[in-house]
Amino acid sequence: MKLSQFGEKFAHNSGILELMEDLGEAAVAGDDICMLGGGNPAHIGTVMGLMRDRMKELLSGDDFDKMLSCYGSSRGEPGFKKAVAELLAGEYGWDITEKNVAVVNSSQCAFFYFFNMFSGLFPNGTEKKILFPLCPEYIGYADQGIKPGAFASRKPKITLIDKHTYKYNVDFSQLNIDESVGALCVSRPTNPTGNVMTDSEIRELGKIAEGHDIPLLIDSAYGLPFPNIVYEDVRPFWNRNTILSMSLSKLGLPAARTGIIVADEKIIDSISGINAIISLSTGKIGQTLALRLFESGKILDLCRDVIQPFYREKSCRTVGMIHQAFDGIDYAVHKSEGAFFLWIWFRNLKITSRELYERLKKRKVLVIPSRYFFFGLGEEWSHRDECIRLNFAQDDDTVRKGIEIIADEARKAGR
Secondary structure (H helix, E strand, O other), X not given: OOXXXXXXXXXXXXXXXXXXXXXXXXXXXXXXXXXXXXXXXXXXXXXXXXXXXXXXXXXXXXXXXXXXXXXXXXXXXXHHHHHHHHXXXXXXXXXXOHHHEEEEOOHHHHHHHHHHHXXXXXXXXOEEEEEEOOOOOOHHHOOOOOOOOOEEEOXXXXXXXXXXXXXXXXXXXXXXXXXXXXXXXXXXXXXXOOOOOOXXXXXXXXXXXXXXXXXXXXXXXXXXXXXXXXXXXXXXXXXXXXXXXXXXXXXXXXXXXXXEEEXXXXXXXXXXXXXXXXXXXXXXXXXXXXXXXXXXXXXXHHHHHHHHHHHHHHHHHHHHHHHHHOOOOOEEEXXXXXXXXXXXXXXXXXXXXXXXXXXXXXXXXXXXXOHHHHOOOOOOOHHHHXXXXXXXXXXXXXXXXXXXXXHHHHHHHOO
16 A cells, blocks of 8 residues: 555654554553653642542533534634633733634644645745744644654753853744744744743844744643743743733643634634634533633632642752762753653763664653754754653652663763
8 A cells, every 4th residue: 555745654653653552551551650751730739629620510410412412613612612711801902802713623733734834835836844943842732743854943052151051042043034933933942942932032023023024823732821830930822923822731631622712703713714724623621611711710819829839849859859869970951940841961971862762661660852842953062962852640659769770871871
């Protein structure tokens, strides 16, 4: 059986496929795996309790049947979109209505749509790319361009904060926007590093995008205004030239596959049209479960008072575990500013992070090696093989055990 170019591209092995297969195998393997890879959120009791109560309420009436047995709109449920728009307009003063909101079956799907809307061959014969102003970036983006070479990225500025802490910043001198750029894209917080672009950085990117008449795509799956897994004093950003993507996944509903887009009405019309062709309609489970939280505005309280403190405290504990276990190792951790990842830089290993990943997998510790996150760079850079991403959302005992094994393997690899 022969495949088209499209089929060949998406059938080949990719970083995100390998990640998801490793996660699936680990789930089958049992409880002795230290699951420090993937992006699965923690099971926070307060959040799960609210979802259980809501489901019980749905089961007692007709809304449960409507949730499961009726097709939804390709744009999202009207009541849910209205609640999202009114919440954001009221809280942040954004000039939006439900016409500026679309719901799709995960933000992962949304970025597949956006990347191929703004890259590739244009009607006037030009070809454009998506530019990532700061890499490393999310592994799930790397293979989403239908046309080869759809992405370009730029090295960050690296600032050493102390002996074992550093931070990436956008190097604006290297952006070089020209006619080949169809859109700018950032994640905030950045997956994999937990970096949060400053308000000044995001405003500057917004000005640059607007000045070149291209959109700024902001992936806020971990960020503002929800789930607000952000440890820095920053504000959400949106204007008519910005496409903001949010998700219910990191609230604790990853299986509900619910992505929320805020954009200009023309963009919403386009994304809804694509969604109708590819998915027919959007899933209603996540929207129905979360509706009351958005209507009441309690979603913001839940994120601020429960979800953010939970991950902030876990981040502090995990960084402490690393400093204790890694004594004598030449390492640095990216400053933990958001999300639930830590990005560890091993500066003098005699093996690549990919080789370290394979050694750790044999010892039942799953992390993610760094090379996959440096797509679109167009040049070799030793740093892209020196880091790992660690998810600290698991229970503390599992995280501590995994970190101790990582330290042991890093010491062996450094000899």
